[in-house]
Amino acid sequence: MAKEKISFLHSADLHLDSPFKGLGNVPAAIFEQIRGSTFDALEALVRLAIEKQVDFVLIAGDVFDENQHSLLARMQLKAAFEKLDAHHIEVYMSYGNHDFTEGSQFTDQFPENVHVFTDQQVRSLPFRKNGKTAAKIYGFSYRERAVTENKTQEYTIEGTAPYHIAMLHGSLHSDKEHDVYAPFHLRDLTEKEFDYWALGHIHSRDVLNQLPPVVYPGNIQGRSKKESGEKGCYHVELKNGEAETTFHSLQQIRFENLTVDVSSCTDPQEMVPVIERHLEDCRNRYGKAILHLTFFSNCSVLEDWHQTGYLDDTVDFCNEIDQFDNRWAYIQGYSIQVEHSWNQEELEKGHHFAGELAKRFQETDDITRYLHPILHHRKARKYLSGFTEEEQSEIKRMAENLLMNQLLKK
Structure with a gap:
């Protein structure tokens, strides 16, 4: 029996409210634009979701740059989600090592279209379309800054939904260039029966595996010379067990x-x-x-x-x-x-x-x-x-x- 097509945006590492350290010597007019670039990239993400008429948006960790972010950043994010809600677009979101939930001064007060993975245990959340469960989204949020254990054993297919999509903010066990959190081996992911692995944490775009897709979209806005080049997200369409992925630029600077x-x-x-x-x-x-x-x-x-x-x-x-x-x-x-x-x-x-x-x-x-x-x-x-x-x-x-x-x- 043919599965109904679903489409979504896979984003990660928005780092809203990033202070852009090391760029304080640029002219004030430019620095103001730099400081606002992560929010402008968020707006571009929302516009793309509406343009593509996606079913939902995934944000795989590090939504904010710091655990103690500003109220302005949280209000900007809420306003972006409300725009998606007006177009009946759902959001599935997790927090990462930068915006871990322990000690946060804010509680989540997002519209009903936003679904947050609230604890450090892997859970599944349903996505319903036309009155039926069309997919299950799996993920977890960092409660503390460092999650050092391999979380992949907690990802287990639940029920008989047409599609199963996993969100994981972490890094390959062998990674030598970045801080290693929630480490995994690629085979830990590919041996499971998920239709798509939506990764976060690494700020460069990378497709680790094609079938099933195991994908890092990178961050949506570069913040230094180490994060050069095109930044953005993936538009993903799942249909009959196949995935079509297209990268879209979102960076404003x-x-x-x-x-x-x-x-x-x-x-x-x-x-x-x-x-x-x-x-x-x-x-x-x-x-x-x-x-x-x-x-x-x-x-x-x-x-x-x-x-x-x-x-x-x-x-x-x-x-x-x-x-x-x-x-x-x-x-x-x-x-x-x-x-x-x-x-x-x-x-x-x-x-x-x-x-x-x-x-x-x-x-x-x-x-x-x-x-x-x-x-x-x-x-x-x-x-x-x-x-x-x-x-x-x-x-x-x-x-x-x-x-x-x-x-x-x-």
């Missing part, structure tokens, strides 16, 4: 990492039109964009421009001539990459001072003790709490390039 080749520039002023061409392209393609640029050159003079502050001046000038209206592209940070004239491998084989220095850089993994004086400086310690591994690697790379550039100049 695009974060992008771009490489800008300035090898042809012999004067830092010549970089301005090169940069401006990239900014104009981003404005045309994305509307609004926060950029991290990597300036590339095959000439070591780029490092001199960096050390003398010429690159800072150039970037500041390009940011100032931009217009912050409905289309803008802002350079939030930059790094440099120089294609050196020396051969690193040959250099390390040499017995001269530069060769010994190159070998020392390769042998030195931990530079913490060299950064210790900076972190404990009377003035700097007010602003610095430490350096990440990525930042330490960048500091080491820049130090090596600076020294080698000075040593090996003609």
